[in-house]
Amino acid sequence: MRSLPVQRREDEEEQDETDAETHVKEILRRFPLRQAELHFVPLQDAKDWLSSDEASAISVAHFDGEDWSLTWGAEGMQPLRPGAILALPTLTAAHASLDKLLDDASGIASWDVLDGVSMQRSLYKRRVVQIESGDHRLESQDGASRLERAEAERRVDSASVWASIGDPLPDSGWKRRLSRSLKVGTTAFRFEYWSPERGGEAGQLLEDHVARAQEDAANIGALLAPKSDFLQSLLVEAAKRHDLGKKNPKWQRAMGNHDMANPVAKPVVDRPGAIRGYRHEWASLLEMHDQLPVLPEDCSETDRELWLDLWRHLVGSHHGNLRPWLSEKVLDAHPVGKQRQSVLRLESAERFARLQRLLGPCRLAYLEALLKAADVAASQTTEEDDSDEQ
Amino acid sequence: MSNDGLNELLLPLDERNLAQVLSAVALAGLTSRTPGARPFESTCWWGERGFVLKTGLTEVALFDAADNFLRTVRWIPGMGPAEQGTFVAGREVGSNPFISLADNGQENSPFKTFSGQVNPAKDLLDKQRMSLTAPSTTDSWLFQTTRGIASWCLDCRVGSHAYDQGLSSNDEGSGDLDPIYTAVELLGITGASFFTAVQGWQLDENAVGYSIWTQPISLSLVSYAVAGRLDGIPARRYRVSNRGAAYGKGAAYRFFPEARIES
Numbered sequence: 001m002r003s004l005p006v007q008r009r010e011d012e013e014e015q016d017e018t019d020a021e022t023h024v025k026e027i028l029r030r031f032p033l034r035q036a037e038l039h040f041v042p043l044q045d046a047k048d049w050l051s052s053d054e055a056s057a058i059s060v061a062h063f064d065g066e067d068w069s070l071t072w073g074a075e076g077m078q079p080l081r082p083g084a085i086l087a088l089p090t091l092t093a094a095h096a097s098l099d100k101l102l103d104d105a106s107g108i109a110s111w112d113v114l115d116g117v118s119m120q121r122s123l124y125k126r127r128v129v130q131i132e133s134g135d136h137r138l139e140s141q142d143g144a145s146r147l148e149r150a151e152a153e154r155r156v157d158s159a160s161v162w163a164s165i166g167d168p169l170p171d172s173g174w175k176r177r178l179s180r181s182l183k184v185g186t187t188a189f190r191f192e193y194w195s196p197e198r199g200g201e202a203g204q205l206l207e208d209h210v211a212r213a214q215e216d217a218a219n220i221g222a223l224l225a226p227k228s229d230f231l232q233s234l235l236v237e238a239a240k241r242h243d244l245g246k247k248n249p250k251w252q253r254a255m256g257n258h259d260m261a262n263p264v265a266k267p268v269v270d271r272p273g274a275i276r277g278y279r280h281e282w283a284s285l286l287e288m289h290d291q292l293p294v295l296p297e298d299c300s301e302t303d304r305e306l307w308l309d310l311w312r313h314l315v316g317s318h319h320g321n322l323r324p325w326l327s328e329k330v331l332d333a334h335p336v337g338k339q340r341q342s343v344l345r346l347e348s349a350e351r352f353a354r355l356q357r358l359l360g361p362c363r364l365a366y367l368e369a370l371l372k373a374a375d376v377a378a379s380q381t382t383e384e385d386d387s388d389e390q
Numbered sequence: 391m392s393n394d395g396l397n398e399l400l401l402p403l404d405e406r407n408l409a410q411v412l413s414a415v416a417l418a419g420l421t422s423r424t425p426g427a428r429p430f431e432s433t434c435w436w437g438e439r440g441f442v443l444k445t446g447l448t449e450v451a452l453f454d455a456a457d458n459f460l461r462t463v464r465w466i467p468g469m470g471p472a473e474q475g476t477f478v479a480g481r482e483v484g485s486n487p488f489i490s491l492a493d494n495g496q497e498n499s500p501f502k503t504f505s506g507q508v509n510p511a512k513d514l515l516d517k518q519r520m521s522l523t524a525p526s527t528t529d530s531w532l533f534q535t536t537r538g539i540a541s542w543c544l545d546c547r548v549g550s551h552a553y554d555q556g557l558s559s560n561d562e563g564s565g566d567l568d569p570i571y572t573a574v575e576l577l578g579i580t581g582a583s584f585f586t587a588v589q590g591w592q593l594d595e596n597a598v599g600y601s602i603w604t605q606p607i608s609l610s611l612v613s614y615a616v617a618g619r620l621d622g623i624p625a626r627r628y629r630v631s632n633r634g635a636a637y638g639k640g641a642a643y644r645f646f647p648e649a650r651i652e653s
Contacts, residue, residue: 324619325614327621331622349608349611350610353611354430354610
């Protein structure tokens, strides 16, 4: 990202006295930079540039792995560690040594990133609107919210609107999540961040989701191992049960659905409610414990035990938990007796360790990924959306 | 699964001694890979008088399995310091406990207690392995001692007397007289390399933390339990920082004293 405004403008939209630094940090925390917006530079080169005179005149946002801070060059900055992220204003594009460091500094465009490179839909869009004339202007040709110093004859005298992010924002289905007005030089801009509106999408019914997940699981199994009844039945049976725990009224209400006859698989509200530790996959596993699935035919006793172990493990771990443990907080949030849950948790952990030893960590992770792939494909969501699930 | 009919072996290991805790982890790990031990039914826990292993093995068979394993352990040096080598046992590659994963690898590992002049193979592992006495010839294989060989300094009983007086046993001239507990030395370092991820125990530049679980658990869960990752299992939490006594923070030779209980 190369657009960091440095001063805040007071206007009617924001009456609070929060300073520009706080706004910038808020934006960076809530709308993190995408991987493809970043230039990867050697640590020592970045350190050398930060200690240069050129850098001391530039405001730099630094992410140290935990939080963002703003400094001028290296002054006051925490030591730069591997993996640190620096965000610089696009106004710095004309600086020679920085251009050399970034190599391709003249051609940075972020709109493609914000539209999502490999995602099925954008995570967020940014729009910058010039709301007051001054000595800077918005160059939007490359869609990167590039701000530049305006020459006197080219100054914009009246407020104008520039949608800086490639495609215009759609009329519906998107909601403005954050709007902050900041001043760059003497020009005021409004930085808006938009993301898809959950309520604008039809909430996927749990029944439909599970049916699609089974279908996708069957396809994956058939493609990978057409002759393996073991794998195909394993994936389909795991997909069939993986979201049983979502039927719980507590989960449904937290996701914004109050029609218990038609449970949903995904949140239908922008901000799902907190359910204090409830994990739907753990609830699925608790419910599955007494159920017997359709086992593959002609299964030896050893294979049968392995199949059942994998079936339970894939369901329990499809959000990355129970590998091997769950916290006490999770157990407290479920209506089943604590002692029984403790026993099942221990069994689950032992099962995980047993499977890891038997199959090896990579093969087990691969099998976990197959169910996960079916789940994500059936959801038509991104992994990040999935993290909202509880 | 029922574990009736298994032997309950009480190993008088001290939960405050880092080397002995790692030895317990190694013995549990070795038991879990020995078919005659009935590993899936075996359990272990820490009791008032030491580490308890409920297994199909007898004590002699357990020590035999441990002795056989320890004799296969080798140090494969890297191109540079100890952080670049690794332990192997037969065809199995262990992890390197001298690597720190803290602070993006910029901190040193507290487990590297020796200076760059020490060769982990020549000065420590090979000599210790050569002096290890087979269990069939001793009744106290676990606590056998030898002198004149350096320690990995994870065992709080070793070397601390001189350091606590402000000088090393080299300066004191008593280095060759310091006993080491050979089996515990070897079990401790292999426990750290093959049976648990000690890099995750690091609390800061000098300190490590571990948990002592007091409820029987499956052997396959030992590496999680000792790292304190099994929330809800009754456990005592310990912390221990290595130190170089009068030589201060920069001392090249350090050792782990007795751990103190935190909770």
